[in-house]
Amino acid sequence: MTTVAHTQTADRELDTRCVHNGPIKSRDYIFTALTPSGRHIPSNAPADTREESDLSPAERVFACKELGTQIWGAFAANATKGELFNLLAISKNSFLGLVPEIWRDLGKNIHVLLNLLNLRYFDYGLPRSYLIGNAYLSFVKYNINAIIRSFQLIKMGFYGQHVRKVEVNTVTVTPGTFAFLSTLFHNSSALFCSLVKLEWMEASARNNDLLYVLTPALEHLYIQTFDFPDAQDSSVAFSGWVTRVCQTTATISPDLRYLGIEAYGTLSVKLALDFFQSLHALKVHRIDVETSEELPPAGQMAELTELQLASWSGSSAIFDVMLTVCPSAATTLRRVDLQSLAHLYYPENTDFIYHVEPLLSVPQLEHVVLNFPNHIFRYTDEHLRRMSAAWPNIEKLGLSFECERGSSVPELATLGHVAFHCRRLQSITVPAFVGAWLKDGKYRIDSPPNHPLREIRTQNIEYKIERRHEITVALRRAFQDLVPYYPGYGAYERQREADHALLPPYVLRSRLTAISLRDLEPQFYYT
Numbered sequence: 249m250t251t252v253a254h255t256q257t258a259d260r261e262l263d264t265r266c267v268h269n270g271p272i273k274s275r276d277y278i279f280t281a282l283t284p285s286g287r288h289i290p291s292n293a294p295a296d297t298r299e300e301s302d303l304s305p306a307e308r309v310f311a312c313k314e315l316g317t318q319i320w321g322a323f324a325a326n327a328t329k330g331e332l333f334n335l336l337a338i339s340k341n342s343f344l345g346l347v348p349e350i351w352r353d354l355g356k357n358i359h360v361l362l363n364l365l366n367l368r369y370f371d372y373g374l375p376r377s378y379l380i381g382n383a384y385l386s387f388v389k390y391n392i393n394a395i396i397r398s399f400q401l402i403k404m405g406f407y408g409q410h411v412r413k414v415e416v417n418t419v420t421v422t423p424g425t426f427a428f429l430s431t432l433f434h435n436s437s438a439l440f441c442s443l444v445k446l447e448w449m450e451a452s453a454r455n456n457d458l459l460y461v462l463t464p465a466l467e468h469l470y471i472q473t474f475d476f477p478d479a480q481d482s483s484v485a486f487s488g489w490v491t492r493v494c495q496t497t498a499t500i501s502p503d504l505r506y507l508g509i510e511a512y513g514t515l516s517v518k519l520a521l522d523f524f525q526s527l528h529a530l531k532v533h534r535i536d537v538e539t540s541e542e543l544p545p546a547g548q549m550a551e552l553t554e555l556q557l558a559s560w561s562g563s564s565a566i567f568d569v570m571l572t573v574c575p576s577a578a579t580t581l582r583r584v585d586l587q588s589l590a591h592l593y594y595p596e597n598t599d600f601i602y603h604v605e606p607l608l609s610v611p612q613l614e615h616v617v618l619n620f621p622n623h624i625f626r627y628t629d630e631h632l633r634r635m636s637a638a639w640p641n642i643e644k645l646g647l648s649f650e651c652e653r654g655s656s657v658p659e660l661a662t663l664g665h666v667a668f669h670c671r672r673l674q675s676i677t678v679p680a681f682v683g684a685w686l687k688d689g690k691y692r693i694d695s696p697p698n699h700p701l702r703e704i705r706t707q708n709i710e711y712k713i714e715r716r717h718e719i720t721v722a723l724r725r726a727f728q729d730l731v732p733y734y735p736g737y738g739a740y741e742r743q744r745e746a747d748h749a750l751l752p753p754y755v756l757r758s759r760l761t762a763i764s765l766r767d768l769e770p771q772f773y774y775t
Contacts, residue, residue: 351407354414358421359384361411361439364404365395382422389428401432404439411440415447416461419474423455430460438463449474453485459496466501470508486511491520498523505529506554522548529554531585552577556585566620570606583615590622598652600625601634608638614672617646626652627679629662636666645670646677648707657682660693660711660719663704664726667695675703683711683719691718693726701727 354361363369363378365388379387388395395401429439438461440446445468448458453473471493473486490509497504505528509517517532525548533556549555555573559566566588574581584607597603603625604618616639627647635645651657657680666673683691704723711719723730 347407348410351410352412354411356415356417358414358416361404361407362421362425364400364407367391367394367398367400370400380420385422385425385428392432405433408439409441412442413445414440414443415449416458417449418451418455418457419449421457423452423457426457426460441465444468446470448472450486450489453489455489456492458493459500462497462500464501464503466497466504468506469497469501469504470506470510472510474512483511487517487520490517494520494523498525507531509533524548526551528552528580529556531556533558549573550576551580553580554583555581556583558585558587559590567603570604574606574610578610579612581610582613584613585615585617585619587617587619588623598624598626599631600627600647600649601631604635608634611638612641613639614641615644616642617644618648619646620649622650624650624652626655627658628656629658632658632662632678633665636669640669641672642670643672644675645673646675646705647679648677649679651679651708659683660709661691661722663701664693664695667699667701667727671696672700674700675705676701677705679706680708681706681710683709683715691715691722693722695726699727700729702729702731704730 351361359378359380362384366379366384368387369376369378378384426439430437433439440461441463442465443461443463444465446458446461446466447470448461449472450458451474458471471490473490494507504524505526507521507524507527507529508531509520510531510533521530527549528551530549530552531554549572552573555569555577557566557569566586569586570584601608607613607616627649636642639645658678660681660683663676666676724732
């Protein structure tokens with residue numbers, strides 16, 4: 249089992265540079281380390297020995313850590329970072345209350361924290377600029393004694409323990425940085441010891457720095473690998489790196505609930521996924537799915553609520569994934585995104601409903617996106633009716649593929665049937681619609697009142713040009729929340745323009761594009 253340990257290089261550097269200082273054993277902030285204006289406690293201040301009855305109401309409130317945290321959190325929610333920084337020096341209470349709010353979500357600003365060790369940045373006689381990459385690591389190693397004497401390492405440890413979300417790109421954070429920094433803290437603890445969400449972009453399959461950032465509190469891990477065509481590392485090497493990382497992650501972060509893996513090459517991730525037993529969300533892009541055996545056993549997916557798989561090649565078994573996942577996660581699964589951008593595919597059974605049959609046995613699904621732009625299926629009105637009856641809680645339904653030439657497609661009026669079964673549906677995308685259904689000589693869509701449907705998308709819609717006004721009016725009457733928008737023209741400000749548009753403005757002619765792990769919703773391009 250892979251475990252986090254000191255690297256020999258880091259140990260050697262530590263011995264030669266700061267052996268008399270030793271690692272930092274505490275992350276308690278020493279207020280005398282700061283010298284800004286304000287009411288920080290002086291170094292010779294006596295301990296506060298007053299009784300609680302002698303404290304002011306404000307002091308009693310902030311003396312309660314839990315209550316003070318709630319107050320500062322509510323205040324920080326409506327303030328800018330600049331405003332919060334200006335309040336840090338008011339008092340010890342404001343400092344301790346605001347620091348967790350300021351450093352909670354570091355995002356892409358990892359160098360703001362790392363450059364606390366950049367003494368040149370804080371020397372106002374020199375040009376102020378951040379050090380990144382190998383220049384940063386070399387500077388820190390060479391100047392570690394001066395850094396410790398300046399209390400900058402204590403500051404970094406104190407701020408770092410409050411970071412809960414961070415993004416790290418190893419193009420700018422050179423390999424070995426976190427391995428060395430971990431040797432400077434007691435028991436080689438991680439710099440971000442309270443980290444909950446980590447997004448890691450890896451450029452080298454030989455870098456183990458991610459293992460020094462993992463924490464027991466980690467719940468969300470997103471990994472992206474850059475498989476550059478001219479680089480020495482191949483997709484095979486990155487697959488091994490992902491497996492090694494996942495093996496250690498499953499040990500150090502047993503409460504991990506979200507795992508996202510994305511690559512520029514094609515990954516084989518079966519061994520990597522075998523280590524996890526209780527994932528709630530699994531998202532893998534560029535997966536090589538030749539057989540259903542590429543995924544872990546069904547028992548390891550019993551707690552899945554989200555499943556997102558995208559394959560650029562080897563997608564012949566992408567539908568078999570449903571046979572594996574749906575029976576074991578039938579009571580927990582809420583979101584499914586499956587995508588294949590592989591070559592043109594002609595299945596033996598062209599009925600689309602046949603391939604998604606396992607999903608019909610998961611009635612609590614709220615989000616379903618199935619994107620197979622190069623696959624050809626037969627998709628009928630009956631298929632759409634069966635899917636709507638199977639998923640009463642669905643909020644977003646997105647289907648994208650080529651319809652079999654000459655086969656019938658769903659009628660636009662069937663949206664009324666869908667609306668009666670799916671009372672929460674807000675967005676629907678299907679490959680094709682036909683608007684030829686008439687009732688009593690008029691075009692009408694029967695739907696429940698106040699339905700929340702806001703968006704209808706289709707790759708192709710057929711209707712008689714002379715009936716475009718009737719279709720538009722029928723859609724508006726059936727779904728009052730529909731957004732009247734058409735690409736290139738923007739939102740229609742006047743209803744008359746919407747009623748007499750060249751195409752029904754409530755039906756966007758578009759299709760799904762590649763799903764991204766980092767986008768909450770699938771993207772579209774317009775036809």
